[in-house]
Amino acid sequence: MPMAAGEIETMILTAIPDAQVEITDLAGDGDHYAARVVSESFRGLSRVNQQRLVYDALGGRMGGVLHALQLTTAIPK
Template structure:
């Protein structure tokens, strides 16, 4: 079952409270998204760790409810 963009955003913000999140549905099918996640808490953190934090916020939904996520992280 596909996830709604609003659900993805809510999960990320719940897990990373200072995050500003922009979700784009890449294929219009509710299965392929791009997410831009910007958070001050990412400052000084490696890209790999930022990705881990976002995936952690998604609570194991990657590969299940959420099929594909093109992820970009950054700091304000």
């Protein structure tokens, strides 16, 4: 069953409350999304560790309920 963009956003914000989250449904099918997550909590972390925080926020849904997520992380300017 596909995952709603709002659900992805809520899960990320629950784990990373200061984040700015933009979710785009890439295929219109609820299975392929792009996410841009900007958070001060990423400062000092490698890109891999920034993305790990986001994937951890999704509670193991990657590869199952959520088929694909093109993820971009950044630190606020």
